[in-house]
Amino acid sequence: MMSAVTEWFRFNPMIVAGIEARLRRRQFIPWALMMIIITTFGFLLAYLAATGRGHAAAQEAARIGLMPLLVIQGIVLIFLGTGRIAAAMVEMREKGILDFHRMTPMSPGNKIIGQLFGLPAREYALCLITMPFVMFCWMVGQIHLLVLAELYLVFFSSVILYHSIAMVMGMVARSPRTAFVGAQGMVFLFHLVIPAFSGLGFQFLEYLTVRPTFVVIASEQIQGVEAELRMFEDVHALREVAFFGIGLQSTLFSLLLQGLVTSTILVVLHRKWRSPQHHALSKIYAVALFGGFQFLVVGCVTPFLASTVRFARLGEFGMLTLGYSYFVLSASAAIFLIHITTPSGFEYQRGLRLARKHRLPRLPAHRDEAPSGLWALGIALIGAMGYSIIFLAAWYYERLDTATTGARMLFLPAVWWMAMVMSVHQARAWGEERGLFLYGVFVWMVPVLLGILLLVADVVSFTTACYFTTPSGLLAPIWLVLPVIELYAFVNDFGPKHRAVLAVLVTIWPLLALAIFARLNLMRHNHLRTTVRSDTVPESSSSEYHPDPPGDDPVRMA
Amino acid sequence: MARVSDAKRPLVETRDVRVDYGDLTAVHDLTLDIHAGEIAGLIGPNGAGKTSLMRVLATLLEPTYGQVTLAGIDALAHPRRAHPHIGYMPDMPMVPSDLTCREFLMMFAGAYGLEGDDQTQRVKQCIDEVGLSAKTDAMASTLSMGMRQRLVLAKTMLHKPSILLLDEPASGLDPLARIQLRDTLRRLAQLGCAILVSSHILSEMSDLCSTVCIMDRGRIVHRGRIDDLVRQMDGLRQFTIRLVGSASAAAHFLREHEHVESVHEEDARLRIVFTGDDVQAAALLGDLVSAGHKVISFAEKSVGVEDLFLQLHSAGAANGGGASP
Numbered sequence: 001m002m003s004a005v006t007e008w009f010r011f012n013p014m015i016v017a018g019i020e021a022r023l024r025r026r027q028f029i030p031w032a033l034m035m036i037i038i039t040t041f042g043f044l045l046a047y048l049a050a051t052g053r054g055h056a057a058a059q060e061a062a063r064i065g066l067m068p069l070l071v072i073q074g075i076v077l078i079f080l081g082t083g084r085i086a087a088a089m090v091e092m093r094e095k096g097i098l099d100f101h102r103m104t105p106m107s108p109g110n111k112i113i114g115q116l117f118g119l120p121a122r123e124y125a126l127c128l129i130t131m132p133f134v135m136f137c138w139m140v141g142q143i144h145l146l147v148l149a150e151l152y153l154v155f156f157s158s159v160i161l162y163h164s165i166a167m168v169m170g171m172v173a174r175s176p177r178t179a180f181v182g183a184q185g186m187v188f189l190f191h192l193v194i195p196a197f198s199g200l201g202f203q204f205l206e207y208l209t210v211r212p213t214f215v216v217i218a219s220e221q222i223q224g225v226e227a228e229l230r231m232f233e234d235v236h237a238l239r240e241v242a243f244f245g246i247g248l249q250s251t252l253f254s255l256l257l258q259g260l261v262t263s264t265i266l267v268v269l270h271r272k273w274r275s276p277q278h279h280a281l282s283k284i285y286a287v288a289l290f291g292g293f294q295f296l297v298v299g300c301v302t303p304f305l306a307s308t309v310r311f312a313r314l315g316e317f318g319m320l321t322l323g324y325s326y327f328v329l330s331a332s333a334a335i336f337l338i339h340i341t342t343p344s345g346f347e348y349q350r351g352l353r354l355a356r357k358h359r360l361p362r363l364p365a366h367r368d369e370a371p372s373g374l375w376a377l378g379i380a381l382i383g384a385m386g387y388s389i390i391f392l393a394a395w396y397y398e399r400l401d402t403a404t405t406g407a408r409m410l411f412l413p414a415v416w417w418m419a420m421v422m423s424v425h426q427a428r429a430w431g432e433e434r435g436l437f438l439y440g441v442f443v444w445m446v447p448v449l450l451g452i453l454l455l456v457a458d459v460v461s462f463t464t465a466c467y468f469t470t471p472s473g474l475l476a477p478i479w480l481v482l483p484v485i486e487l488y489a490f491v492n493d494f495g496p497k498h499r500a501v502l503a504v505l506v507t508i509w510p511l512l513a514l515a516i517f518a519r520l521n522l523m524r525h526n527h528l529r530t531t532v533r534s535d536t537v538p539e540s541s542s543s544e545y546h547p548d549p550p551g552d553d554p555v556r557m558a
Numbered sequence: 559m560a561r562v563s564d565a566k567r568p569l570v571e572t573r574d575v576r577v578d579y580g581d582l583t584a585v586h587d588l589t590l591d592i593h594a595g596e597i598a599g600l601i602g603p604n605g606a607g608k609t610s611l612m613r614v615l616a617t618l619l620e621p622t623y624g625q626v627t628l629a630g631i632d633a634l635a636h637p638r639r640a641h642p643h644i645g646y647m648p649d650m651p652m653v654p655s656d657l658t659c660r661e662f663l664m665m666f667a668g669a670y671g672l673e674g675d676d677q678t679q680r681v682k683q684c685i686d687e688v689g690l691s692a693k694t695d696a697m698a699s700t701l702s703m704g705m706r707q708r709l710v711l712a713k714t715m716l717h718k719p720s721i722l723l724l725d726e727p728a729s730g731l732d733p734l735a736r737i738q739l740r741d742t743l744r745r746l747a748q749l750g751c752a753i754l755v756s757s758h759i760l761s762e763m764s765d766l767c768s769t770v771c772i773m774d775r776g777r778i779v780h781r782g783r784i785d786d787l788v789r790q791m792d793g794l795r796q797f798t799i800r801l802v803g804s805a806s807a808a809a810h811f812l813r814e815h816e817h818v819e820s821v822h823e824e825d826a827r828l829r830i831v832f833t834g835d836d837v838q839a840a841a842l843l844g845d846l847v848s849a850g851h852k853v854i855s856f857a858e859k860s861v862g863v864e865d866l867f868l869q870l871h872s873a874g875a876a877n878g879g880g881a882s883p
Contacts, residue, residue, distance in 0.1 A: 013668025021656035095652035099618050100713065104669035105641045274637075277620055346580045350622045353576070357623040536587075 012110060014101070018118025023125055035076070035126045042068035043133045062141030063222050069134055070155070070214065073127050077159045079187055081123035082166040086183035088119045089170020098171075101273075108273045112266060116163055147217060150251050154213040157258045161208070162187055164265035168280070171272045200314065200325040201304035203241055204296045207254040208261065212238040216250050237310070242303035257296070264289060279341055279368045283375040286337040290379045293333050294386040297326065301390055305397045319399045319485050320478065323413070326390060327477040331420075334379050335436075338425050342372040344432050345528060352532040371525075376425035383421060384414035391484075400484040412503050413480045419510035420473055426517035430524055435517070443513055447472045463498060470502065471509040479506045567630060568593045569643075569721050569752035570615060575624030577610045577776075584610040585621065586776035592752040594720070597743055599767030600756040607776040608756040609649060612725045615754065616646035629720050642670065645719035649726040649756075651710035653698035659685065659709055660694045663716060670717035684712035689738060703730040711739070715746075722746065722753040728762060740766050796859040797839070799828045802852035811849055815842060829859070 022028075046068045050061035092098045101111055117124070138148055166183040173179035191209050198206035206212055216239050240247040248256075267285060271278045281289065301322070304310055314321050343351065351369025355362055363370045391410045394400050400410070427439040448469050455465035469475045482499040494502070568591035577585035585607040592598045600608050613619035614626060617637040626633040633640040653662060663681040672680055685694055688708035693701060698709060707730045714722065722743070728736045743753055743766060757763055763770060764784055772780040780787055801808055805828050809821045817834035832839060843856045 011668070011673070013665045016668065017657060017661060017665035020658075020661045021654070091655070095654070096648050096650065097652065097654055099616075099646075099648070100666065101669070102618060103616060103641050103644060103646060104666065105638055105671065106669050107638070275618075275620055346578070350578055353578070354623045357574070357576075 012114045012118070014106075014111065014114025015118040015121070018114070018121040022119075022122040028122060028125065031122065031126060032129055035072075035129045039069065039072055039130045039133055042072055059141055060222065062137045062139075063143060066134065066137040066141065066143070067218065067222075069130050069137065070151075070210075073130055073155070074210070076123050076126050077120070078162050079184060081120035081159070082162045082183045082187055083180040084123060085115070085119045085163050085166040086170040086173065086179035087176035089115070089167055090173050090176040090179040093171060094176075102275075108270045109266075111273055112164075112167070112269050115167060116160065120163065141221075143221060147221065151210075151213060151217050154251055154254045154258075155210045157255055157262070158208070158210045161258050161262045161265070162190070164262055164269065168265055168268050168272070171269070171276070197325055197329065201301045201310075201322050202297060202325065202329060203237070203300045203304070204243075204253070204257055206238070207241065207250070207257045210254075212250045213254055241300070242307070243299045245303055245306075260292065279343075281337070281340060282368070283341045283366050283370075283372055286341045287375050287378040287382070290333060290337055291382050294330070294382050297329065298386055298389050301326065302393045305390075305393050305399055311397075311399065317485075319394055320481055322394075323390075323481050324477045326387075327417075330383050330386060330417075331473070334383055334421050335424055337379060338372065338376050338421070339428055339436065341368075341375060342425065342428050343369050345524065348525065349528045349532055352529060353535065356532060356535070371429065373425065373429070376422060380418040380421035380425075384418045387414040387417050395484070400481075410484060412483075412507055413477070416476060416480055416507040416510060419507065419514055420476070423510045423514035423517055426514060426521050430517055430521040439513070439517075443509075444472045444474050448474055463494065466502065467505065470505045471513070473510075476506045476509075479503055569629050570754065571625070571627040572611075572615070573625040573627075575611070575614055575626060576622045577607065577614060577619065578622045583776050585614065588624070588776070588778060590771065590778060590781070592721075592754055594750045594752050595747050596769060597747050597753045597755060597767045599763040599770040600754055600773060601758075601763060601770055602773035605775075606773040608773055609725055610776075611773070612646070612648075612723050612754070612756060615721075615723050616644055617641070618646070642717060643720050644723065645714040645717070645721065646723045647707075647710050647714045647725060647727055649729070651707050653701065653706050653709055655697075655699040657698055658695050659690060659698050659701070662698050662709065663713055666713050667716050672717070680716060684715050687715065687742060688712045689735065704732055704735060707731060708735060711742075715742075720751055722751055724753065724755045726757055727755060728757065736762070795832045795834075795839075797830050797832055797856060798859050799830065799846070799856050800854040801826050801828070802854060808846065808851040811846065811851065812842075815845070817842065 043065045047061045047065040050064045051058060089098075092101075104111075106114070134148075137143065138145070162183075165186060166179075169183050169186065170179045173182055191211065194208065195206040195211065198204075239250055241250060241253040243253070264281075264285075268280045271280065271282075304322075311318055347369045348371065351363045351367065354369065365371075365374055388411060391400070391413060395410055423443075424436070424439060427435040429435070431438060451465040451468035454460045454468060455462060460468070466479070470479060479502045482494060483496070483503050570590065570592035572588060572590045575585055575588045575590075576583065584605075588607075588611065590611075600611070602608050610619060614621050614624075615628070615633075617626075617633050617640060620634070624634075628640045629643040631640045631643070657665070660681060663684060664677060667677045667681050682694075685691055688711050690705060690708050690712065693705060698706070701709060707727070711724075711727065714724070724743075728739055731739060740762075743755070747753055747768075755763070755767060767784070769781070769783050770787065771778045799805075799808070803826065805823055805826050809823050809828055812818045812821050812828065812830055817832055817838050819831040819833055822829040832842070834842070839858075843853065846856075847853055
């Protein structure tokens, strides 16, 4: 382990090549000049505005001056650097240079480090240009060195996280332009869209960026800023993350969370570096990752439910909003993981041939080519547990109303979730991307559209139209919580009996979909098995068989 | 140069290698050995599975099943251990757009563990070897196709691999560079390298390779020394006959002859496939002259790889499948 770490920090020819390629005088000087001008302007604007008006002393002004510097550094490293890495990776892949790198005896870890720091060499150099200004702020502003270190630790941790994701995007995107735009879109997503879930009880999502640390430090270091920030942020809530009743310091939580996500991305990169044929994640890792995700969700949501003040911010439909957000996050994660770990028909057939060649009854379940049903069941069970814990916690903290329908309705979402996940898995295993598409369109979209049309045409009543939409997973999370929440607008139309019947019906549909897609999947697998049986396969000795996918790196198992 | 201890053991061994792309089987239970010092040519039409086989040997493509042993190392189980032994040049050698030739080679020399003076000297040596000394500090992206090919060849040789896998190495090269490439490969083979060259320029293969593998639809349909293959082609002798004036009458006369299998007419020249021996060939020439045809020359054409391949391929097609062994 230690030798691997020291190898990483040794001379890395990919970093050297990156520096040579990206810091050529002719191209770098214009960028550097531009950077000096923008940084000087940004810093002086903040500094002089603070001192010039006589509002702040030099110390305070220098602290204020640090803020635009961080924004500029963020734009250069996070925004430009991420796009650059993604585009460069696609170019290298398309030109086959990635294959050349694959064939060198450097360890995959060393290669990833080489690309991670070599490709954005110019962005790191531009960031370095701003450092004299940071030094000025530190000295004149008398900022404690540990505070600055804390800020930059989280900053660079998120830079590495985004750059790693950009590398993955570069390995899958079709063109450099798609990768560039996609990677920058992802930065927007992480900074603007995902943190929006934070206010819904999923506080951990906000800590995937440097923003919470930045806000907390700014509020502590600059007088009067906290009052201004309070208009946009709950600074106190950001300072400490409530996780299963434990208060975790925001920087520590950021580093832990970003470290966890970065490690996962590095595992994906490691697998893809080794061979583009490999699935992005192994089945074992995917289930463990989903478990970790649910742990984070439950850890953040339960204290949120316990806090009357924070829960009240969600408004009168609080439980519905939280439940639906939980469904969106969990379902996205589960479907994504199932999609990347389920073998295509071709891969499955490949696995059958391999097993037949080595006279094995079946391949080990963890191999990429092996069916993923058992693992999907694992994901479904973990999600069902998460659903149950959240609903039980909500019931415990009296966020639900079980007086009319009884507490047994609390478990319906979990049952529905399991059936839904398994039916999606069967659709994916049967028809691959086309199966997911058909499932999305015919099971999730069409019933909703049909219900709307029937209602608008005045053919059926509102209640009946709602019954038409019950197969759809898009509305199912709403119908499922109807028996246990008070939705004042609906109360007149839905009596307790209707609400319970609707919830039960919602649960039955995915079971039906599961039965249909499982049958189709079975037929397809039988067909593939018959095809493979008709092959002539040469006999082999058992010594040739490798139970794990080829490769000599321990991380590959992940 | 990395060497295996067992000199008799082939440097490249594949057993029952199969590669599938969906329903298409690109390489079909292929078994192949290449020994040290051998330059093996891989010939086949488009889609025969040559590039797939090359990529499997280069550890860039995992086969459906099979065993690949390179320099005594199980390359599927331990690809990183096999990498120092492999030099692979793909059919479309591309270079980075933002590095000079020297920087490109220095990067890979470093990646193969060369450092300091060794790294600099080896890069210079390889650049000289491929005749790119004048372009050392030129941006790789500004090189012509042929020069890029030479640059990638230099990269392939940097770490002195014992196995060279070259996919269409001469396709973009000018005649002089081809001769240089041929000399370089022969020299490397003499040093103990096992070289697998895939090419569609068949005439070149007979000049360069000591053995050839003819691939069709994922299978090796013929394998061996070129001379042995020629001998295997029963009765395949070609004669070119030049005549004064029209060759049509002579063609008609020849078609009636019992040892003449086919006659191909090209202006005043005839190309015949002859099944007889030398005595019968001499008799045929005598008959032709006696019949009043004015023969300028009657020469046996040496059978090349191209002829072999076409013969095998057409035989396979006639049998309703690929070329049969």
